[in-house]
Amino acid sequence: MCREEVPLFRIGTIMMAVGVVLAAGWSVAAGASLPAEGPPARHVVVFDLACRERPEVGRQLADSIRIRLRRHKEYNVVDRLTTAEMTPAGGLSLKTPDATVASLLKEQLAAQVGIFGNVQKLGRTVRAEVRYLDLTGAKPVAWTRVFSDDTERARGEIARQIVEAVRGAKEWKPPEYGDEPEPKNFPRPLNVNGDFESGRAGWAAPDNVSTKLVADTRAGRKGKLLRIFTDLDREAWLKYQRDLRLGKADPARPPKIGTVANKYATVAALEGVHFRSRWIDAAAGQRYWLVADMKGRTAGIFFPKIFVKGFADFSAVADAISEVSLHEMKMSPDQFVALPADKQKQLIAADAKAHPDRYRREVYRWYLACRNEQSRWRHYAAPVPPRGGLPANVRWLRIDVYAYWPPGEFLFDDVHLYADPRQKAPLPDVKARTPHYKPPSTQPAKAK
Numbered sequence: 001m002c003r004e005e006v007p008l009f010r011i012g013t014i015m016m017a018v019g020v021v022l023a024a025g026w027s028v029a030a031g032a033s034l035p036a037e038g039p040p041a042r043h044v045v046v047f048d049l050a051c052r053e054r055p056e057v058g059r060q061l062a063d064s065i066r067i068r069l070r071r072h073k074e075y076n077v078v079d080r081l082t083t084a085e086m087t088p089a090g091g092l093s094l095k096t097p098d099a100t101v102a103s104l105l106k107e108q109l110a111a112q113v114g115i116f117g118n119v120q121k122l123g124r125t126v127r128a129e130v131r132y133l134d135l136t137g138a139k140p141v142a143w144t145r146v147f148s149d150d151t152e153r154a155r156g157e158i159a160r161q162i163v164e165a166v167r168g169a170k171e172w173k174p175p176e177y178g179d180e181p182e183p184k185n186f187p188r189p190l191n192v193n194g195d196f197e198s199g200r201a202g203w204a205a206p207d208n209v210s211t212k213l214v215a216d217t218r219a220g221r222k223g224k225l226l227r228i229f230t231d232l233d234r235e236a237w238l239k240y241q242r243d244l245r246l247g248k249a250d251p252a253r254p255p256k257i258g259t260v261a262n263k264y265a266t267v268a269a270l271e272g273v274h275f276r277s278r279w280i281d282a283a284a285g286q287r288y289w290l291v292a293d294m295k296g297r298t299a300g301i302f303f304p305k306i307f308v309k310g311f312a313d314f315s316a317v318a319d320a321i322s323e324v325s326l327h328e329m330k331m332s333p334d335q336f337v338a339l340p341a342d343k344q345k346q347l348i349a350a351d352a353k354a355h356p357d358r359y360r361r362e363v364y365r366w367y368l369a370c371r372n373e374q375s376r377w378r379h380y381a382a383p384v385p386p387r388g389g390l391p392a393n394v395r396w397l398r399i400d401v402y403a404y405w406p407p408g409e410f411l412f413d414d415v416h417l418y419a420d421p422r423q424k425a426p427l428p429d430v431k432a433r434t435p436h437y438k439p440p441s442t443q444p445a446k447a448k
Contacts (some may be wrong), residue, residue: 363439
């Protein structure tokens with residue numbers, strides 16, 4: 001456990017002035033009345049937790065706790081910079097007497113609640129021993145508890161556990177893989193050729209460099225697989241992709257693109273490789289299941305993702321034409337920009353009618369996480385949306401198989417999108433948790 005002796009607090013006149021200002025700012029002004037709705041918010045100080053070996057671990061965990069607590073209106077959380085001025089170097093450890101913390105809360109910060117303690121990180125495991133001190137009532141309330149986690153999101157998980165202990169209530173938790181068991185019987189897939197047995201049907205054409213349909217070499221299997229390869233020279237690959245878009249290259253005669261010694265200069269390190277399905281009609285309020293099999297070595301937070309993306313028609317608000325369309329028109333971007341506005345609109349309208357898919361823009365995104373550090377064939381399945389039904393502004397769906405880092409080979413099979421067989425009626429969509437979020441409009445703004 002990371003512990004340290006508490007140094008004397010030496011707070012000069014400047015900090016005393018800050019304390020007075022803060023106290024004034026957090027107190028009810030003379031003559032003002034408290035809101036009628038419920039008790040006033042409690043002021044909370046989350047001190048940096050002490051960790052002698054790695055002080056940044058204590059600072060980071062404390063900041064995660066502040067962010068989570070700040071989401072709840074019953075708490076006013078003192079910001080990180082102000083708290084740092086009142087915290088001894090290395091954090092506020094469990095050896096700090098409650099009386100010292102209480103004096104700091106009342107006299108310097110005009111706060112009622114303090115959270116402090118020790119944190120230790122050993123390999124993947126993070127262990128925090130946390131002290132909670134609440135001076136709100138006539139008699140202080142205090143407890144000390146231990147929280148730990150060894151997952152990739154250990155800091156966030158421990159912060160969630162601590163906030164749940166402070167509030168005495170469960171936190172909102174995003175949907176996670178495995179929350180629901182995969183249905184045993186699915187209807188017919190909504191996407192075409194998810195097993196790749198019919199070649200490129202239902203999918204964009206493979207480029208035969210980074211994406212390729214290959215023979216299934218598993219015992220007892222004779223079908224095809226999708227192979228995505230990301231250990232490629234990025235500059236050469238980008239040129240090939242642009243040539244494909246403009247019809248200057250033929251995937252039947254692909255160029256030979258090798259790798260580079262600097263793996264951060266491969267396509268794996270930046271763009272990654274996408275393999276997209278054809279368009280799938282969407283249904284508002286519908287829930288789906290995406291299933292897939294994948295083999296390929298992943299690394300921690302870096303793993304292939306199979307996206308389900310939702311699109312809407314933005315042709316009514318388009319003010320430009322894609323590079324592919326301009327190439328087909330034998331027109332440069334500069335020539336298009338030089339045209340009168342009315343002529344530009346005419347060309348856009350004609351192009352949108354001829355190529356409506358080029359004016360579809362993404363309005364929804366979800367992905368199936370394909371973690372696989374053992375590089376063995378694994379099966380993946382999850383519902384989409386995880387909660388509720390598909391938003392009404394989504395008109396088309398597209399499956400997007402994506403792999404990037406680490407550089408190498410990734411194999412996919414049986415990528416299928418199904419309507420949820422358990423669903424009996426359309427479901428309302430679950431709104432975004434981001435405050436004041438507004439979905440993008442597909443129609444021009446009305447003149448005021």
